Amino acid sequence: xxxxxxxxxxxxxxxxxxxxxxxxxxxxxxxxxxxxxxxxxxxxxxxxxxxxxxxxxxxxxxxxxxxxxxxxxxxxxxxxxxxxxxxxxxxxx
Numbered sequence: 676x677x678x679x680x681x682x683x684x685x686x687x688x689x690x691x692x693x694x695x696x697x698x699x700x701x702x703x704x705x706x707x708x709x710x711x712x713x714x715x716x717x718x719x720x721x722x723x724x725x726x727x728x729x730x731x732x733x734x735x736x737x738x739x740x741x742x743x744x745x746x747x748x749x750x751x752x753x754x755x756x757x758x759x760x761x762x763x764x765x766x767x768x
Contacts, residue, residue: 711717
């Protein structure tokens with residue numbers, strides 16, 4: 676039982692740390708984007724760089740997206756089976 680509580684506390688600490696990092700990133704990114712939008716050449720350059728990176732890593736992006744879709748399908752099917760089991764148990768009683 677202690678191990679479970681420790682894992683829950685460490686997960687909560689990790690979640691809080693991740694939230695603070697995301698918050699800081701969004702805050703700094705907002706100021707960066709406001710400065711970038713004032714310079715159209717930078718917007719064009721960022722578009723070119725983004726396009727190049729997406730093209731370069733397109734196979735990895737597609738593979739990871741496919742993996743995520745498959746995992747979500749498995750999750751939905753598992754939840755559907757669990758729900759069917761619960762309904763079957765309820766009908767038996």
